[in-house]
């Protein structure tokens with residue numbers, strides 16, 4: 001059975017479609033009532049239904065009730081139980097020929113006609129039904145069209161309103177467009193600018209990427225440094241712990257320093273005031289002094305004249321006195337004679353016998369007496385004159401002594417003022433030293449020796465000393481090299497003055513600090529002279545004898561405060577990288593053949609440095625140390641170099657360990673004083689050394705270059721400091737990188753032939769000066785402030 005159904009498309013009206021017919025594209029669907037396609041174009045496959053319609057037709061005939069659409073919804077009509085015919089089937093029906101079996105078979109024709117009529121009726125009924133459906137559908141469609149039209153009008157109105165709106169929007173949009181075009185143009189220009197900027201940015205980016213690469217490299221480096229820093233951190237934490245200890249002591253010390261500083265500031269202010277007053281007075285006094293000087297000169301001239309006069313008077317007086325003496329003697333003679341004569345006269349008178357000769361004699365004697373009387377008168381006059389001269393002399397003396405006392409008072413005042421200035425300067429130096437110590441730097445003093453007799457004046461380098469700290473080397477070509485150190489000593493500075501500058505540092509060994517003083521410089525530049533000098537000569541003795549004298553004197557003075565000290569001395573030399581004990585008993589006597597002891601350097605956790613198997617001698621006086629120094633001097637390795645007849649071919653280290661305790665306060669201190677005379681650096685080419693000397697020179701240069709490497713590493717704050725590269729640096733480790741107070745003398749020769757070496761030494765010293773070592777630590781069981 002074939003089923004038709006109405007498909008209603010809102011835009012195309014209702015469409016009659018056969019069930020199972022493939023969905024016809026929307027544009028090709030037949031519009032019901034609008035397009036009636038010819039039956040010939042209907043699908044042919046349904047014609048089979050006409051060939052076998054009998055059962056169907058029978059069923060249609062059986063039904064007398066016209067079929068009613070079972071469902072009419074949304075324009076779709078379904079026919080239940082009704083034979084539905086397609087238009088081509090109807091066409092076929094209409095074209096059916098009513099022929100019988102024969103021309104005369106009317107009955108057959110009739111039957112066929114009847115059947116045909118039935119079919120026609122069914123068809124008509126069906127068409128009527130379809131038509132009613134069509135009508136109904138048409139109404140519905142018209143209603144729908146009406147509604148659609150209404151809706152269309154409404155939507156047209158809405159559209160026109162919308163159109164108006166859109167027009168307005170369009171105008172607005174055009175304006176917007178114009179604006180946007182404007183903006184676009186602006187943006188275009190901006191874009192161009194931006195593209196230019198972009199190009200620049202790209203360039204910058206390239207540069208930045210290069211920089212980034214560099215930065216990455218730097219970051220790598222920094223990361224390495226961070227690693228190093230972490231390593232250092234460990235060390236720093238250790239240092240920090242020690243610093244904290246030190247800090248506690250420092251706080252106390254600081255508070256004392258502050259009070260001292262306050263006092264010093266007060267004192268300073270007072271001194272400044274006094275100084276100003278003194279300077280003022282001094283000015284006035286200088287004026288007075290000049291006046292007085294001229295007065296004094298005049299007075300001196302007058303005095304000289306008076307003195308000359310007095311001298312002549314004195315001479316005259318002495319002549320007169322001699323004359324007087326002679327006259328007195330004569331008078332006495334005469335007097336005795338007169339007495340004798342008188343006695344004789346009396347005797348003669350008694351004898352009453354006078355003679356003319358005797359009378360004559362008496363007359364002459366009387367004349368002599370007269371003469372005596374005259375002489376007496378003369379003598380009296382001379383005496384008066386002498387008195388007058390003496391009086392005028394004493395008067396002059398009084399006058400001149402007044403002048404002298406005035407001058408004396410002025411000179412005293414001047415001396416006082418100079419003393420105050422000196423004290424102020426000393427205070428300034430002391431404070432400077434304290435600041436330097438707190439900074440933790442190795443301090444460097446530069447000393448230039450005078451020209452030696454065999455060096456002539458023309459060969460001297462032109463050296464100037466700007467200020468107390470500066471030194472300038474002027475080359476013949478006009479180039480000047482300037483350096484600045486904590487202190488610079490010119491060739492005229494005496495051993496005493498050099499020591500005055502370091503006496504405070506030496507003193508701190510008694511206070512419980514580790515102190516290290518060493519001399520560095522080329523061979524023959526004056527290191528041994530500075531460190532040792534001539535120990536038995538008052539003026540020429542060097543730092544070591546003076547330091548020890550001061551230490552012993554001071555320790556003696558501290559006895560009154562309850563302090564007692566134990567001092568242990570040792571002396572070693574490092575020769576060709578081997579440690580030699582300079583206080584070891586001499587082996588020459590008795591032909592001792594025991595092999596020399598092997599010595600090793602050990603840094604103990606307590607902070608002490610120990611050299612194994614080293615002779616340590618307890619000393620109680622400078623004299624004892626002096627004899628040890630003499631003994632060591634004989635054992636020390638010296639040789640003749642091109643630059644120095646007695647050149648030290650080894651590094652000589654004198655160590656004094658000081659252990660102090662106070663019975664009153666139960667305080668204890670442990671200080672160490674290291675005094676080192678280094679061997680001199682020497683250029684191999686210049687030294688002309690061969691054989692053993694060459695080996696020595698190489699060993700010396702190697703250890704000094706290791707010292708340079710250590711200093712460089714400390715200055716660069718490298719994580720690894722190559723202390724172990726030489727015996728010298730390993731021994732000096734606590735002084736260079738620890739908590740010691742360290743001072744280096746850089747000795748310079750003024751000889752122009754040594755200019756290159758002098759520059760090297762000065763550059764090395766400048767590096768040393770820039771090195772920050774740890775803050776000095778005081779080794780004490782409590783906080784005594786020792787001062788003697």
Ligand SMILES: Nc1ncnc2c1ncn2[C@@H]1O[C@H](COP(=O)(O)OP(=O)(O)OP(=O)(O)O)[C@@H](O)[C@H]1O
Pocket residue numbers: 448449450452491521522523524525526527528529530641644646647648649678679680681747
């Ligand atoms: N400040 C000075 N005043 C006078 N003479 C000096 C001074 N400094 C050094 N001299 C003299 O210069 C010469 C060399 O000095 P010294 O032996 O101290 O040099 P050095 O640096 O120790 O040499 P080396 O490294 O070869 O041992 C000596 O004769 C010394 O007396």
